[in-house]
Amino acid sequence: MSEPSIFTRILEGEIPSEIIAETENVFAIRDISPKAPVHLLVIPKSAEYRNVVELAAGDPALLAEVVALADRLAAEHTNGQFRLIFNTGPEAGQTVFHVHAHVLGGGLSEGSMG
Ligand code: 5GP
DSSP: OOOOOHHHHHHTTSSOOOOOEEOSSEEEEEOSSOSSSEEEEEEESOOOOSSHHHHHHHOHHHHHHHHHHHHHHHHHHSSSOOEEEOOOSGGGTOOOOSOOEEEEESSOOTTOOO
């Protein structure tokens, strides 16, 4: 068995991090190293899928739950507009191989992709 991911350890309370929202299958925390005024992570509770491509192929309904919680949190924490980022692969900046969405919002520069 591989080691539990950092997000599983947070979900199980082994590593302290406030769970700011939770549904049956998905939870959310604040990113420890925020890259925007609002930077949340929305994470399936199951660590079965390593990245968004595997999640979309294996459980599209769970991917839809991730997006729905991101939308709800963006409405609660900022103006409802947000960037949704899934880093996919180490060269794209993925460091945790338990699929998660970055939800970035609040004071993003207009029209910028960067
Ligand atoms: P990735 O680089 O895999 O796309 O995203 C992983 C994210 O998890 C990073 O933005 C990183 O700051 C965040 N992160 C890593 N360890 C922790 C932690 O212990 N607590 C929280 N809240 N975020 C973490």
